[in-house]
Amino acid sequence: MTGSDNSKTSAPAGHESAAADGYRDTVFLPKTSFPMRGNLPKREPELLARWQTLDVDGKIRDAAEGRPLFVLHDGPPYANGHLHIGHALNKILKDVINRSHRMAGYAVRYVPGWDCHGLPIEWKVEEEYRKAKRDKDSVPVLQFRGECRAWAARWLDVQMGEFQRLGVQGEWAHRYSTMDYSSEATIAEEIGRFLLNGSLYRGLRPVMWSPVEKTALAEAEIEYHDHTSTTIYVAFPFVEDPTSAQALDGVSAVIWTTTPWTIPANRAIAFNPEITYAVVRVDETSPEALLAPGAKILLAESLIETVCRDCGVLAHHILYTMPGSALEGAVAAHPLRGQGYDFDVPLLPAEFVTADAGTGLVHIAPSHGEDDFAVGRANGIEVPELVADDGRYVDRVPLFAGTHVFKAADPVSDALAGAMERASASGDAPAGLVSRSSIVHSYPHSWRSRAPVIYRATPQWFISMDDHNHIRDKALAALDDVTFVPEQSRNRLTSMVEGRPDWCISRQRAWGVPIAVFVNKETGEVLRDPEVMKRIVDAFREESADAWYDSDPARFLGNAYDAADYEQVFDVVDVWFESGSTHAFVLNQPGLRFPADLYLEGSDQHRGWFQSSLLESVGTRGVAPYKTLVTNGFVLDEAGRKMSKSLGNVIAPQDVNDSLGADILRLWVMNSDTNEDLRIGKEILKQQGELYRRLRNTLRWLLGALDGFTPEEAVPYEEMPELEKWVLHRLTEFGSLISDAVETHEWVGVYPALHGFCTTDLSAFYFDVRKDTLYCDGKDSLKRRAARTVLDVLHRCLTTWLAPVLVFTADDAWTARFGTDTSVHLQAFPELPPEWNDPELGDRWATLRAVRRIITTEIEAGRRSGQIGSSLQASIDLPVFEDKAGQIAGVDWAELAIVSQAGLTIIPALAPAADEEATTTQSALSLPCGVPTVTVAAGAKCDRCWRVLPEVGQNTAYATLCLRCADVVERGLTCTPASE
Incomplete structure (x- = not known):
């Protein structure tokens, strides 16, 4: 048989016409319910619903009991609009890491979260005011805060649904937000820690100030434009x-x-x-x-x-x-x-x-x-x-x-x-x-209003970087123990910590957690009393931070202080302080732990969340809140430009879901170098769709060829042909690649390599070589059983390895074989026997495949010249150097080259090269053979397998079949005809 295209489940070349002779039904054609087309936009929501019905998440939680814990702490996105492509990139990366850890034997805890306070949401609410010609300053502060809370809650729900549509797995029912009452209380408590340890102070110094938004801004809220x-x-x-x-x-x-x-x-x-x-x-x-x-x-x-x-x-x-x-x-x-x-x-x-x-x-x-x-x-x-x-x-x-x-x-x-x-x-x-x-020149602008900003000295609340608490020195020391992926990002964060001024944490806005402190009107001294702070925190936990605005100050000051002597501070805390405090109200939950194993965000978070989390944690606990930092790049269009509505180059994840499917978007992420800036566009997504098609067809061919496979059919490793052992060896290499990526979080290149394995090693080589055996050998053939044993392992490995990325497709490919009452996401990565790993065998088959490429090149030349039609019409004679004949011994070259007949001719070893150029050429090739001779095969064509052999017709009862095919048909070892 011939043909290396696995895009469809087909009989060997020429078998379409074999039915006329009555032999089509004797061929073991692939049969599967797994369709060629994924129809992902329709199929993916159906799978999400099925997982919910099966309670996949609950089963995963139950199975995690007693396993080692892995915690990726979620950096909270802002709840003020639909997800953009950067959100999708980041959450998909997190999901791949979480799923792969779960399948590698970890108990994974992932609590998604949202940033819900601050200027961006205020700005959106104020826009509504401006449209309605309402004066924000005339609105009572509690009413305004309520409208901000409602705005954030609405978009939090929208974004949660959009993340789930991307196939992201998490503890959605227990998500966190910075505006939860308990969160607001903990944020106030964290401010109190700095107050009580003496690092919080009020001072006059220049800060980045937005005249439009009338508030101080953090460096992370600044972007630079020409001005x-x-x-x-x-x-x-x-x-x-x-x-x-x-x-x-x-x-x-x-x-x-x-x-x-x-x-x-x-x-x-x-x-x-x-x-x-x-x-x-x-x-x-x-x-x-x-x-x-x-x-x-x-x-x-x-x-x-x-x-x-x-x-x-x-x-x-x-x-x-x-x-x-x-x-x-x-x-x-x-x-x-x-x-x-x-x-x-x-x-x-x-x-x-x-x-x-x-x-x-x-x-x-x-x-x-x-x-x-x-x-x-x-x-x-x-x-x-x-x-x-x-x-x-x-x-x-x-x-x-x-x-x-x-x-x-x-x-x-x-x-x-x-x-x-x-x-x-x-x-x-x-x-x-x-x-x-x-x-x-390049000038700082607010990334919300897009307006230029100024430096302006105003009284603000600061956390000292260099006082008795030595936050800067502690933070730099803590970073020495943090793993960075990629490693070069270490310098970025370190240099930012080294050069940053005291942390300005106050904002002159209304929607947020207030810096709930009192200042003595006469002395200007801030009140540092743990009992006062406790009363504030308790009130926030029960009533939200609104309690600061609608309570008499005496409620918090108690009997020890006269409220008339104190100024109540109404500045709200910087949202970066809030998000930097999330470890305090997430990682202390039952079943989680501090510090987290991993924080993963975009490279801009070295000046944002990575840094604020580090400084907050070091300032209150003396240690970093994370063991490892993984950084991803930004998303650009296909021309390398930043995405903007004015350029018309925005790719929205919702649109990709609806047109191509989330699995295509997920595949784009994992096929990209996420350490650098990524590009996306219609052509790039089209390319990803083609890569997806090849992976899907690999899975489909596996499923078709495994039709009816049972464990009793399996062949022990020791009895397998060498080719099957080579495939298993390659699987151990990819198993190690996956394991290393799980432990190091370095996934760049892993899935492109796995795609290459599917298309080059499997579809274009192993499947192509073994089609004849799988389709035409008898059921009891050792070679066929061994091949199907390997296909069984391949299916289990590929579906589980692909499951963290192609979450929908992999599950479909699993349930197509094992039933819809289970899911691939309840499986573990296969543990492959160490004896399958055979580097020497790998080297040998690298040589054999190099020889095969020489043969197929000559066969293609014969086809182009009209000497032969299909490769099965060919006979080859391969000249082999006598000193290297052992390198290609023990191989059926007719089978390996997919020709009907093959012979070897021993020729003298190459003489030493006479000049340097020839030496280089000879060394570079270092193959055990010369160029083969291609001729037309002698004999007749078998109507069942299409091989041209002299033996065709020797069994007079089956005059148009070779002996192998005649034996299979004679013994009645047939299968149900293929549905196609």
């Missing part, structure tokens, strides 16, 4: 010179900034003591230049040419240079002095100042930058609060009160230009605007 900013050079005239030579008389320090709106908050200028500075005299300027000839300016010597070009200075010369250290003690005036900005601007040393860009001098606004704040704090500089929560200057800001900072570039520039005109007219040192331009 056009006004840039200005500004001159600050010196008023005090620390040098004895009065070298700075009549000189102005020049700074460059991309945030003109921060000039009103300027309180200092930073320099680097290691930079060489120069005093430059302007000799000639362009007509539009603001600097006048004769002006003297100070800047880094290495940046003179760039600054002069930008500022319209056509000619200049250096009066003198000085080391940066000489500027210590120098004082300048604010360029708007005389207009409400009558304060000195000291020059302060700072290592972060460089001469790479700008002027080598940095304007310092302590209210609006991390570095600025640090310099100001170190030198006792004022940190003015000049910008309100909506981004407008407060009323006390001279010249600019009420102006929004993003509209301040023009008025600030105009005021500075006026100052420069006055300085030039009076002959004073330059003061004010030197030059104005614009720049397009």
Whole structure:
């Protein structure tokens, strides 16, 4: 027989016409109820319903008793809309890991969860208000919180259903959410832990602030987009010179900034003591230049040419240079002095100042930058609060009160230009605007409102990273004991922990868990009383965090404190603190454990959930909440672009489910390199559909060929032909591959390899070779029984190995054989006998298959030339080198090459190569044979198996059959005709 296409259950080539001779019914054709087409969009919901009826999850729980525990703690997605493809990727990866652990003998606990508080949900509710022209500020806070809770609950249910439709298995009836009363109570309790251990404090410092959303933002809530900013050079005239030579008389320090709106908050200028500075005299300027000839300016010597070009200075010369250290003690005036900005601007040393860009001098606004704040704090500089929560200057800001900072570039520039005109007219040192331009650069935006953000100093609640609790040091030490997959992601998280500032946990919003603390109105000290905290936690557990808003403060303060003496804090806690606390109200449940074995999220969570969970856990318990971190990449379209509705390139998992089926989406995940960014699109999904078809047809062919198989038919390993032993050896290799992936969580490449095994090793080779035996040998044939024994093992292995990924298809392929009252998801991965693993046999068959490829190449050449039709019309003569004849001994080459006749001719061994090139070629091939000769086989064609043999007709009772087929037919060893 011939033909390597397993896309359909068919008889050997030519058997369609054999029925005319009455022999079709004697052929063991494949027979199965497992259909060729999966019809997944219709079939998958039916299977979900069947699993529920069977109580598969309950049976899994019962079977887990006494097994070693595996806990993957679920990072909570946000409950504010339909799932996107990134959600699907992440949950499918988790599901594959959980299912594979379960089938590898673990008791798996997976509690899915949701993030339900915070600005994204508030923003959605406020959008509804805006559409209805309602004023959010006029709505009672408890009513608003109730609407947020209802919004989150609605989407939590929607997303839960969508995750289940993807085939994700979990404890859905016991899911967690951050807005559960018990969760809110535990979050408040975790805040209390930091309060009581002294790491929680209220301080004034710059934080990322959204003027649109009127709240502080975490770094994880920021995304960067191109933004056009006004840039200005500004001159600050010196008023005090620390040098004895009065070298700075009549000189102005020049700074460059991309945030003109921060000039009103300027309180200092930073320099680097290691930079060489120069005093430059302007000799000639362009007509539009603001600097006048004769002006003297100070800047880094290495940046003179760039600054002069930008500022319209056509000619200049250096009066003198000085080391940066000489500027210590120098004082300048604010360029708007005389207009409400009558304060000195000291020059302060700072290592972060460089001469790479700008002027080598940095304007310092302590209210609006991390570095600025640090310099100001170190030198006792004022940190003015000049910008309100909506981004407008407060009323006390001279010249600019009420102006929004993003509209301040023009008025600030105009005021500075006026100052420069006055300085030039009076002959004073330059003061004010030197030059104005614009720049397009990457700028932080809120990922919700898509609006640009600012740094703004406001009183906020912080958790200290470096106080007596040493959270930063503990976190870095804890990470040493964490396994990272991939390993290179370790550096990302470590560097972020090393460089992060104190954790700002307060948000000026309404929907969330309040930072439930009291502050003494007279002293400003926060109340640290465990009894007060316990009363708060108990109330939240019974009534939700709403209790903080509708209770008299005396309820929590008790008799020990007068409520009139205390301010009740109504800031809510950062949602990253909430999600970072989930280990405290999930992993402490009965049957779970802390720390979790695994956290698995996208690479953006190194600055988000991975980090917040680490800091929260280390700060309260001293250890990391996870043993292993697995990171997946982002999903892009087929062109490598980020998905967006405007580009029309969004792939929604719901659409894939409805058109192709969830198994296709799951296969895409596991066929991708999830350590890197992934691509998806219609063509990619089409390719996955083709890969799926091949896997499905492998399962279908197995099922068809196993029709009627019983354990009594099985052949012991010792009695099996070598080819069957080789297949079993290959199975042990894949069993080890699966086992390693289970233990290491490194699944990249596993399922592509398994697909390759199915298509190359099985369909295109083993099945092709064994079709003749399976279809035409008698039932009692040892070879046929051995092959069916191996097919039985293959079916059990492939269905269970594929079950974590193709959850629906694998179950269909299991129940098609074993009945619908069971499920593949109740099975374990097969334990394969160690004696099946035979590396030497693997090497031998690698050589045999290489020889076979040489033979099939020549056969194809004969078919193309018209010498033969099918391969069964061929006879081959294979020349074998005498010193390597043993490598291919013991093989039926007619069977292996799927030809009718084959012979071997021993030829002399190859002589040593005469030159280097020939040596390389000979070494590369290192095969035991030369090129075979293909001729037309002698004899007649058997009407049952189509082999061409001289023996056809020797049994006169069956004149058109070979002896093997005549014997089978004569003894009546037939099977029921195939349904096709």
